[in-house]
Amino acid sequence: MSVDALEAGLGGAATHYTTAGLPAARRRAFWREALSNTFGSVDMKVPDEVEHGSIRASSVGSLxxxxxxxDPHRAQRTKRLIxxxxxxxxxxxxxxxxxxxxxQQDxxxxxxxxxxxFVYDMARPVELVVPERFQTKSLALP
Structure with a gap:
């Protein structure tokens, strides 16, 4: 897996995952793993053809x-995975x-x-269905 890790300001660490430059045959598996590495144990369903995916994450302490x-995907965090x-x-x-x-949660x-x-709790089952190309900005709070 190709991951660029960068040192961010404020003493935190930053990570960047991207499908850019990967052969088409490797993008799907890479994208599933990148999403799971970033958001914890999730059951990921992604299309066979992933064209674009980018994750930029920065942390300061536990924030x-x-x-x-x-591209479109479905992420489900079940009781078993939690x-x-x-x-x-x-x-x-x-x-x-x-x-x-x-x-969907609770x-x-x-x-x-x-x-x-929207807000969701990682300690409870949750499902996200994204039917089209998207961009999200998240803050994970302990």
Missing amino acids: QAVMVEG AGSVNDGFIVVKVLSQGALRV AREACLSGGQM
Whole structure:
């Protein structure tokens, strides 16, 4: 896996994952792994043909800021995955900058479009369905 790790200001670390420059045959597996590495144990469903994906993450202490741009996908965090995960103590505040998505947690569902914000708890099952190219900006709070 090709990952550029950079030192960020404020004493934090930054990571950049991108599908740019990868052969088409490797993009799908790379993108699934990059999303899971960034957001913890998730069941990722991505299309066979991933054209574009970029994740920029910076952390200061236990606070993490993440910007993701990419193609359609579905991410599901189940009770089983949460039980084996170390990233379940976070509340995520996410702004959908571009695109559309559906989020479901605790029997509640919301459909969002660009410019809208939502919050979810990584300690409880959640599903995100992104049907089109998108951009999100997230803040993960302990």
